Amino acid sequence: MSQFTIKSPKHCGKQGVNIEKLYKKLFVAFSALFTTILSIILLIWLILRPSKPEFSLKEADIYQLNLSNSNLLNSSIQLTLLAKNPNQRIGIYYDEIQVYAAYKGQQITLYTRLPPFYQGHEDSNLLSASLMGTGLPVAPSFGYEVGRDQTVGRLVLNLKVNGRLRWKVGTWVSGRYRLNVNCVAVMALGPTIPTGPLSLKQGSQCSTSV
């Protein structure tokens, strides 16, 4: 195009300018359209502004936390979480939800995968999971830490949820966002190991990030 105009400026100069003008107009029109669409999406997003889901720990029971001499751990923990969608106009698809337990930064159960589900506007769901570990290697300090917790009289565990969620606004569904939930479970642990499971004294709110 520009090569053509340079070669014969006298004959084709005018045409070149016209086409250039047309391109400029098209470019301006497309930019305007693009900006408008982006602003509308942003505006809708700002008006609706999804709040992250709220999780709370309702129940947690340790059935087994048994360490072998070679620092291999057998664990069995049951838990129940309440998940709440605080949004009035936005639904949430939970995909790939995984739950596990950690103690002093170490994972002490395998991941348990929960079935994916949809949560409507301002809906709540109870999620129960059974966490297990058999022969999981843990740091040598594990037994010492549990012993120390025992003298203090309480065991502190982290129950964690990792997953992905999608927002649903009307019929539109967003892309996937990472979901991380951390619940702290404080359990009374006396000097003698109780015969029944170790249970949560009190439910607690979990921290959530999306």
Ligand SMILES: *[C@@H]1O[C@H](CO)[C@@H](O)[C@H](O)[C@H]1NC(C)=O
């Ligand atoms: C730990 O293992 C021992 C021996 O295998 C067993 O007797 C005990 O009941 C176990 N403790 C728990 C809390 O499961």
Ligand SMILES: *[C@@H]1O[C@H](CO)[C@@H](O)[C@H](O)[C@H]1NC(C)=O
């Ligand atoms: C953990 O479980 C395995 C398989 O059931 C068993 O062989 C092992 O003795 C258990 N370890 C402890 C510390 O209870």
